[in-house]
Amino acid sequence: xxxxxxxxxxxxxxxxxxxxxxxxxxxxxxxxxxxxxxxxxxxxxxxxxxxxxxxxxxxxxxxxxxxxxxxxxxxxxxxxxxxxxxxxxxxxxxxxxxxxxxxxxxxxxxxxxxxxxxxxxxxxxxxxxxxxxxxxxxxxxxxxxxxxxxxxxxxxxxxxxxxxxxxxxxxxxxxxxxxxxxxxxxxxxxxxxxxxxxxxxxxxxxxxxxxxxxxxxxxxxxxxxxxxxxxxxxxxxxxxxxxxxxxxxxxxxxxxxxxxxxxxxxxxxxxxxxxxxxxxxxxxxxxxxxxxxxxxxxxxxxxxxxxxxxxxxxxxxxxxxxxxxxxxxxxxxxxxxxxxxxxxxxxxxxxxxxxxxxxxxxxxxxxxxxxxxxxxxxxxxxxxxxxxxxxxx
Amino acid sequence: xxxxxxxxxxxxxxxxxxxxxxxxxxxxxxxxxxxxxxxxxxxxxxxxxxxxxxxxxxxxxxxxxxxxxxxxxxxxxxxxxxxxxxxxxxxxxxxxxxxxxxxxxxxxxxxxxxxxxxxxxxxxxxxxxxxxx
Numbered sequence: 001x002x003x004x005x006x007x008x009x010x011x012x013x014x015x016x017x018x019x020x021x022x023x024x025x026x027x028x029x030x031x032x033x034x035x036x037x038x039x040x041x042x043x044x045x046x047x048x049x050x051x052x053x054x055x056x057x058x059x060x061x062x063x064x065x066x067x068x069x070x071x072x073x074x075x076x077x078x079x080x081x082x083x084x085x086x087x088x089x090x091x092x093x094x095x096x097x098x099x100x101x102x103x104x105x106x107x108x109x110x111x112x113x114x115x116x117x118x119x120x121x122x123x124x125x126x127x128x129x130x131x132x133x134x135x136x137x138x139x140x141x142x143x144x145x146x147x148x149x150x151x152x153x154x155x156x157x158x159x160x161x162x163x164x165x166x167x168x169x170x171x172x173x174x175x176x177x178x179x180x181x182x183x184x185x186x187x188x189x190x191x192x193x194x195x196x197x198x199x200x201x202x203x204x205x206x207x208x209x210x211x212x213x214x215x216x217x218x219x220x221x222x223x224x225x226x227x228x229x230x231x232x233x234x235x236x237x238x239x240x241x242x243x244x245x246x247x248x249x250x251x252x253x254x255x256x257x258x259x260x261x262x263x264x265x266x267x268x269x270x271x272x273x274x275x276x277x278x279x280x281x282x283x284x285x286x287x288x289x290x291x292x293x294x295x296x297x298x299x300x301x302x303x304x305x306x307x308x309x310x311x312x313x314x315x316x317x318x319x320x321x322x323x324x325x326x327x328x329x330x331x332x333x334x335x336x337x338x339x340x341x342x343x344x345x346x347x348x349x350x351x352x353x354x355x356x357x358x359x360x361x362x363x364x365x366x367x368x369x370x371x372x373x374x375x376x377x378x379x380x381x382x383x384x385x386x387x388x389x390x391x392x393x
Numbered sequence: 394x395x396x397x398x399x400x401x402x403x404x405x406x407x408x409x410x411x412x413x414x415x416x417x418x419x420x421x422x423x424x425x426x427x428x429x430x431x432x433x434x435x436x437x438x439x440x441x442x443x444x445x446x447x448x449x450x451x452x453x454x455x456x457x458x459x460x461x462x463x464x465x466x467x468x469x470x471x472x473x474x475x476x477x478x479x480x481x482x483x484x485x486x487x488x489x490x491x492x493x494x495x496x497x498x499x500x501x502x503x504x505x506x507x508x509x510x511x512x513x514x515x516x517x518x519x520x521x522x523x524x525x526x
Contacts, residue, residue, distance in 0.1 A: 017417030018421060020417065021420065021422070025422060071432050071437070072433075072436045073437055074437045074439060078449055079447045079449070080448075080456075091423055091426055098422040099415065102418055112414060112418075113415065140449075141459070141460045142449050144450070144451075146460050146462075146464075150464055150468055153472075154472075157472065160479070165485075168489045171489040175490065175491070177486070229450065229452070235450060238433060239429050243429075346471075346523065350518075351518060355511065358514075361489075362504060362507060365500055365503065366500075368492075369492075369497065369500050
């Protein structure tokens with residue numbers, strides 16, 4: 001600690017940044033390995049197969065074997081590619097996938113960088129994903145890649161609009177773009193305050209749009225393997241191809257974490273202290289028959305309730321649980337629904353989801369205004385109805 | 394009911410410092426990719442002149458023509474529509490951020506804006522811009 005304090009502030013900031021970057025990288029890779037295995041296991045489960053089974057316990061260290069295989073694969077640099085675009089595209093894909101994790105809050109003040117422009121940052125990072133897809137497709141100089149990239153770009157920009165519009169409701173509710181503020185704003189009424197309920201329309205629109213943003217089935221037109229081989233990464237092989245896979249799954253996990261943060265209350269959930277205090281209360285019969293065991297459990301719960309580390313652990317636990325709920329949902333959808341056609345995809349985005357999300361802004365604005373305005377007035381029948389209407393908001 | 398104020402009265406780094414993390418994450422991620430490429434360069438076989446594996450992949454046929462051809466105009470139209478709506482979304486965010494404190498006037502004005510937006514969308518719809526041929 002003394003050594004740390006003796007450093008100049010600039011060095012502290014940079015070293016801290018590098019440390020955060022490394023932690024995000026490790027966390028992303030961990031999530032990648034788990035998501036990859038979950039995808040294989042869940043697809044196998046849905047299709048009545050066994051899935052990977054040989055490597056390690058029930059096949060669960062298959063990602064390590066895959067990694068070693070990829071390290072010893074020759075990387076092929078095809079003749080006709082546009083050299084720089086072809087080489088840079090995997091970097092951009094991978095870097096943007098990592099950047100999303102920078103602003104995901106894991107607990108109260110337990111966040112890599114609490115950017116004030118959180119939601120706009122998300123939209124900006126998504127924009128770079130389009131560029132990576134298009135660079136890969138154009139740079140490969142392959143007909144399949146170009147078709148995949150064109151479709152991918154059209155799809156990503158269409159659904160980016162929808163996604164950005166669907167999040168405006170959340171911003172209006174929370175009064176902040178910062179993700180930790182959004183989580184705090186959701187904690188006021190227990191789990192009933194989660195934006196999932198008052199923002200139900202925005203939530204559903206966001207879910208559909210983020211599936212499309214992630215290029216996952218039923219919206220995986222950019223890499224529709226039956227028609228386009230592998231879409232924008234047809235010409236990539238070995239480790240360069242692996243970077244696209246890494247980016248895809250880290251993105252999936254990051255998007256799920258963002259969805260959990262914005263709509264399911266993020267890291268909020270009962271901490272160990274609260275659980276123990278509640279358990280002690282139950283053992284005491286809510287004060288009816290106070291006994292030493294119940295009192296001891298309740299006191300222990302009260303004593304550890306303020307512990308920062310334990311609360312952070314609880315926050316990480318709840319966030320990961322909610323994140324993996326969304327990941328499971330995405331995989332379930334992927335292996336259940338068939339792919340949509342491109343005109344259906346565009347119609348869904350522009351003609352249905354975009355008007356719906358505009359309507360959501362209108363609805364949220366009206367109800368929120370009513371809720372704020374009628375809050376101070378004495379209760380008459382009219383204002384009571386209005387307050388009931390605006391209760392969620 | 395929560396008072397309509399922002400919840401951000403908590404300590405945070407000045408903006409110029411918080412973006413250092415962004416650069417650091419980029420550096421670490423790029424470093425990771427280079428590390429992997431380095432390992433590949435050490436262990437993987439390299440035999441670039443063998444056979445026709447360096448040709449562009451076209452499902453086994455020898456490739457003909459260049460892939461970089463003109464593409465359909467409808468992509469440009471969608472890109473333009475995207476641009477318009479993205480700009481408008483950026484106008485909506487500052488309003489959404491502070492609209493609790495602004496009162497009915499701002500609400501009505503923004504609904505007017507949304508109405509113009511929706512009209513534009515409806516116009517594009519009627520013109521067939523959003524129709525994928």
